[in-house]
Amino acid sequence: MFPEFQSFLASRRQEIAHNEEGEFRETSEPDTSLASAKIMEQLGIARQPGITAHDQLSKWLLAASQAEREEAGLGLPIPASPVHFIPGQYNIYYDFKNTDIALDELQKAGVDIKGTLLDFGCSSGRNLAVLQKAFGEQLDLFGVDPATASIEWVNRHIPGVVAKVSLQEPPLPFDDGMFDLIIAKSIWTHFSEAAGKRWFSEMRRVMKKGGHFLFSVHGPHDIASRIIKDVPLPKYERFAGHEKWTRDTFLLDLVKTYERDGFYFQPFKQVGNQGDLRLIEDAVTDDWGLTFISPEYLRSMLPDDISIIQRSIGRTGNRHDVYVVRRD
Ligand SMILES: C[S@@+](CC[C@H](N)C(=O)[O-])C[C@H]1O[C@@H](n2cnc3c(N)ncnc32)[C@H](O)[C@@H]1O
Numbered sequence: 001m002f003p004e005f006q007s008f009l010a011s012r013r014q015e016i017a018h019n020e021e022g023e024f025r026e027t028s029e030p031d032t033s034l035a036s037a038k039i040m041e042q043l044g045i046a047r048q049p050g051i052t053a054h055d056q057l058s059k060w061l062l063a064a065s066q067a068e069r070e071e072a073g074l075g076l077p078i079p080a081s082p083v084h085f086i087p088g089q090y091n092i093y094y095d096f097k098n099t100d101i102a103l104d105e106l107q108k109a110g111v112d113i114k115g116t117l118l119d120f121g122c123s124s125g126r127n128l129a130v131l132q133k134a135f136g137e138q139l140d141l142f143g144v145d146p147a148t149a150s151i152e153w154v155n156r157h158i159p160g161v162v163a164k165v166s167l168q169e170p171p172l173p174f175d176d177g178m179f180d181l182i183i184a185k186s187i188w189t190h191f192s193e194a195a196g197k198r199w200f201s202e203m204r205r206v207m208k209k210g211g212h213f214l215f216s217v218h219g220p221h222d223i224a225s226r227i228i229k230d231v232p233l234p235k236y237e238r239f240a241g242h243e244k245w246t247r248d249t250f251l252l253d254l255v256k257t258y259e260r261d262g263f264y265f266q267p268f269k270q271v272g273n274q275g276d277l278r279l280i281e282d283a284v285t286d287d288w289g290l291t292f293i294s295p296e297y298l299r300s301m302l303p304d305d306i307s308i309i310q311r312s313i314g315r316t317g318n319r320h321d322v323y324v325v326r327r328d
Pocket residue numbers: 084086120121122123124126144145146147150166167168169184185186187276277280288
């Protein structure tokens with residue numbers, strides 16, 4: 001292994017999840033399964049021991065007929081292209097696992113799951129649909145995304161959720177102080193530094209005082225996974241000017257820059273090569289790519305009256321660090 005990788009893994013050891021033998025560990029299982037357990041309770045499905053609620057519910061859904069799914073209020077199919085959708089382990093529409101993890105993190109941070117909630121970069125609503133089913137009575141749900149087809153799909157298929165097309169740049173079409181809760185999963189994993197800062201300020205504007213914001217970033221746990229497990233392997237041909245990159249040249253550049261600057265960003269080359277931006281009319285790529293942020297640097301990107309109240313390593317999306325912050 002390159003000495004740069006060794007020293008990165010050693011110096012960032014506290015930020016990489018290990019098992020008792022000190023080996024790299026995936027940490028991305030929900031602890032409380034808040035949404036999945038609530039939905040199973042609504043449906044009268046008894047919890048089985050030895051299996052997480054999100055796994056059990058996903059398997060139940062896969063085995064159910066379409067009529068049974070519809071009767072359960074879980075009848076949505078995987079959206080067809082051009083609507084954006086990221087398949088999970090079970091290849092079903094509903095993202096029970098990551099919604100459970102997000103709710104775990106909010107609960108751990110002492111946040112009440114109620115009021116107005118915005119899913120920023122909601123895609124075709126796979127988390128909003130789970131939130132609506134489990135907590136629709138106590139949450140007013142909103143979503144935004146610049147991909148028009150995804151937003152149209154959400155508005156057509158998830159009654160009770162208000163979805164709006166946003167621009168790639170602020171502002172959002174919402175009043176100041178509108179939201180108690182904001183979630184943004186796999187969004188700051190893609191923003192350039194300038195766009196990341198602009199959007200943090202915009203999140204602050206639309207949050208209530210005392211409101212909370214949960215978002216995910218690529219941090220040391222994700223970098224360790226790339227070094228130790230080769231997961232995920234980026235598609236190097238997507239990066240502007242770096243078509244000839246190999247695993248090692250990319251990782252060396254990433255580790256050196258991350259340790260020096262606390263921030264690493266590679267823009268995607270062109271709109272057509274990137275799954276998300278391909279779907280956005282007149283999309284520009286300068287501010288959207290692959291992004292890594294250290295906790296030290298993250299603080300400097302946030303407005304002064306936003307406090308970091310919790311950071312958990314390697315959570316949503318299998319490897320992302322998840323932050324919960326509050327507007328003071
Ligand atoms: C990796 S996906 C994550 C989607 C969703 N949060 C999830 O976890 O399934 C990134 C999403 O960000 C959206 N996006 C791209 N640029 C954006 C921007 N400037 N503001 C908000 N969302 C953006 C894309 O259209 C896409 O739906």
